[in-house]
Amino acid sequence: MLYSKTTPEEKRLRFRELLASGTIAQFPGAFNPLSARLIEEKGFAGVYISGAVLANDLGLPDIGLTTLTEVATRAGQIARMTDLPSIVDADTGFGEPMNVARSVQELENAGLAGCHIEDQFNPKRCGHLDGKNVVDLDTATKRIRAAADARRDPNFLIMARTDIRAVEGLEAATDRARALVEAGADAIFPEAMKDLSEFQAIRDAVDVPILANMTEFGKSALFTVDELQNVGVNMVIYPVTLLRSAMGAAERTLESIRADGTQEAQVGSMLTRARLYDLVDYEAYNRFDTGVFNFRIPGTD
Ligand SMILES: C[C@](O)(C(=O)O)[C@H](CC(=O)O)C(=O)O
Ligand SMILES: [Mg+2]
DSSP: OOSOOSOHHHHHHHHHHHHHSSSOEEEEBOSSHHHHHHHHHTTOSOEEEOHHHHHHHTTOOSSSOSOHHHHHHHHHHHHTTOSSOEEEEOTTOSSSHHHHHHHHHHHHHTTOSEEEEEOBOSSOOOTTSTTOOBOOHHHHHHHHHHHHHHOSSTTSEEEEEEOTHHHHOHHHHHHHHHHHHHTTOSEEEETTOOSHHHHHHHHHHOSSOBEEEOOTTSSSOOOOHHHHHHTTOOEEEETTHHHHHHHHHHHHHHHHHHHHSSSGGGGGGSOOHHHHHHHTTHHHHHHHHHHHHOOOOTTOO
16 A cells, blocks of 8 residues: 555665576566556566656657656656666766766665666767767766765665667777776666677676666567576666557557547456556555544544
8 A cells, every 4th residue: 555665775685686696687667656566566576767768758758858856756756656676767867977976866865776877978869779979988987986976875776877889889888888897887787789699798798787678679689588698687678668558559549539439449458447446556545544434432422
């Protein structure tokens, strides 16, 4: 009922254990707080909170327009809905290293288990699009060092994302990954890897956990969880998958209503009222309410 009873500290500890377990962890992207519950119910290890989803949900492109306040608020609303660890996309960290430091503390306050900070220029763009650019090594490592120094909970995971592969090639990516770990990154997110051998190269370059981004319509094929596990990937995200599915379903329903004059044809694929109530734990609120109001005042009846 209400929100998760697991504290952020416990979630962060669990996240660290997950990454050390040797078994790859799947983190689907929640597009709202309720979908985080669904992710938990279906047995996933954690929840990803995508910058692209956050921006697109507001009707904006994913080019660094969302603010720290918007991201921390929404990420906090999602994280508190689940007992699972949630990690959030902090884009380029929302400014200079000092801003990055503040971002990390705000995301800690919001109850996240960790975040990733990337080495793109501003305005940033989706890592799977052409024409992106990356900052120099000094700027990239300063961001990560600032993030690592700012956290108060040592288990809050600072993940460094590097977008350099698509700009300067794989060797530049392995070099940068090493430097980012040196600067204090707890994990590496190598963006837009072309194939499994490239994930393997990153695996061989660093000994911290690595993440694979299985976003649709991007530069990487959609590898299975076993394929990724076999090249030593520790966690995999499906960042925009649920938003794409939900919006796809919404579009089909709207077309149906327009065409048929009723939504009847789509009802079978909708979440039923009972299932929706189940997800929001309606019954628990009922019991709570009955308990509160189930008393008698002597002499009044
Ligand atoms: C992971 C990502 O940073 C995100 O914001 O979810 C995006 C996903 C996408 O646009 O498909 C990315 O840059 O890969
Ligand atoms: Mg992003």
